[in-house]
Amino acid sequence: MDESAAQVTFRRMLTTACSACNLRELCLPFGLNDDEIARLDRLVGARRKIGRQQHLYRAGAPFEALYAIRVGFFKTDVLNEDGREQVTGFQMPGEILGMDGISTERHSCNAIALEDSEVCVIPFEQLESLSRDIGTLQHHFHQVMSREIVRDHGVMMLLGTMRAEERLAAFLLNISQRFTTRGFSPAEFHLRMTREEIGSYLGLKLETVSRAFSKFQEQGLISVQQRRIRILDTPALKKMLERRNA
């Protein structure tokens, strides 16, 4: 005896449905009404589990879909011809991955899970099609892409103008803020990435990152033990970014 439509719907809600997802205020469904979310639900077909250190996609791979992170933590990076790596971002649940692939139909960076993770697969052609129907969805998607551009500008500012400790302070405040948005403690969290990955993101060597962590700890701004971070003095960290003149 096969499942009733209601049963199928119910099971989907427990698993994938955007309408039941506690990330929907951070993710694509933001601003949609119930009916529109239902249509988005139908589009977001599969979920995909990605084990720690596995690629969600690789640079050069054909672009087919965007991915919304349900659980887990990712990094994206680019490698240039001589093997140097630049980490371009760290992504958390509710954030969208894959927009780099739209322009050439191929991904231009790698997306790698930093812990066992799960994403919702959003076939891109279908997303474009649906957003031709639903103006709110279209606009929100444009906002998501634009936000990525603005974020990238912030990283350029960081890499172009800040010194090592300022970069690390900015990084910690950014991570803290994003954990807060997701309902976690702003002050205490577990970093999923190595010192080397942080360094690559911040344009620093891992030793410099490690030293900056130690310095912050000596100054009583944070407490560090391995990847366990506790922020003790947020205002002081913020003040590091407001330093008058260059």
Next chain:
Amino acid sequence: MDESAAQVTFRRMLTTACSACNLRELCLPFGLNDDEIARLDRLVGARRKIGRQQHLYRAGAPFEALYAIRVGFFKTDVLNEDGREQVTGFQMPGEILGMDGISTERHSCNAIALEDSEVCVIPFEQLESLSRDIGTLQHHFHQVMSREIVRDHGVMMLLGTMRAEERLAAFLLNISQRFTTRGFSPAEFHLRMTREEIGSYLGLKLETVSRAFSKFQEQGLISVQQRRIRILDTPALKKMLERRNA
């Protein structure tokens, strides 16, 4: 006696019409058929002239439209609280400005003309509306935004992993390539920006930029006199970016 519709249309073609614009293959009309371009024409209402050193828009200003550069040269920059500037890009004819404003309905950076310039104003709501009708336009717009994200990743790579001379080589090759696309000489061109602006973009001080120019000239890779650049050895510049290992 008022103008006939034909005359109005004709005058518009000489001035604004996307259909008659020699940048259409670089700009938003790319990939559209004649009828679709005509509809885009109607949307791209005003043109706007921006004098040298004038702002096209400022960080914080309400976002209303995107801008397609018709003639001229722009820079975009962000300023942080303590006044440090980061140039996030230099833009040429056919490129689109303003996408940073979509996410918050306010611009997040400044766009400043580096010489007397002219842009086509593309009211954003109308663009969204039209691209709900024309899938090709919608997709192409998404590609334009995605390309900006990919470009930003390239800048992060540059700022995060390259040394001064590599950065300048990458900059020169990039400028040269974009001039070529626009039908100008790949080898000889006039820079519109100061050494300080180049430095801000590349995360270097103006003295370092100047020294790198001089060094390249000594090595016979380029010839420099003020902002007049002639590239003499493109392969050698490219080789600088392929240097094995970090």
Next chain:
DNA sequence: CGGTCGTGTTGACGTGGATCAAACGCAACG
């Protein structure tokens, strides 16, 4: 239980680019 591997910390030292300072080229202008 000892070995090994990946990750992180810390110290000593070197260097690429920043900083400080002076002078020059060139265009605008009285």
Next chain:
DNA sequence: CGTTGCGTTTGATCCACGTCAACACGACCG
């Protein structure tokens, strides 16, 4: 034609971060 001022070049010095190296720590495993 000299003055003014901005942008650029060049030199001398400094220092933040990179490099190299040793060691510490925990997880995993034979």
